[in-house]
Amino acid sequence: MDQSTIDRIKADPNFQRLVKKRSRLAWTLSFAMLIVYYSFILLVAFLPDVLAMQPFGDSIITLGVPMGVGIILFAFLLTGIYVYKANTEFDRLTAAVREHAE
Template identity: 50%
Template sequence: MNDSLYQRIEQNPRFKELVAKRDRFAWTLSAIMLALYVAFILLIAFEPQVLGTRISADSPMTLGIPLGVGLILSAFVLTGIYVKRANGEFDRMNQEILDEVQK
């Protein structure tokens, strides 16, 4: 690609819309993940006995283990959500912009 093509892409209003949508979505998912981590850390700091509670009376596993695993799995889920939207809506918008500026 040449410089004039890059300039047409950067000046395209749909490109600016794509960048804004993608950034807003990424920041939203990041905020969700941050909130989950902060909530987990605050639970550890202020209510550690909750995490130390056994799942059942005869189980050696405490509530902290599934909550920790759930926290890790939530990162995978949020990543999957981003990838699904990026490979769908964002890629489609990107291709439409490229088609438009290459005319």
């Protein structure tokens, strides 16, 4: 790919929109995951008694187990959101950029 093609792609409004939307989504999802993860870590550090509670009566499962599973499921959800956006909106913008570049 020569420099003129690269410059044309960078100047394409669809490319600029793609970069902006993808970057905004990535930062938003990353921030959401960091908030959830570090909230759990802070809970472990400063309120371990909360995690030791047994919400299911006499079960040996403490509150920390479902919270940990919830964090993992939240990560899967965020991944699914990104994949959905990538396969729909981002792919359409990428196709428009490719079409304009050729």
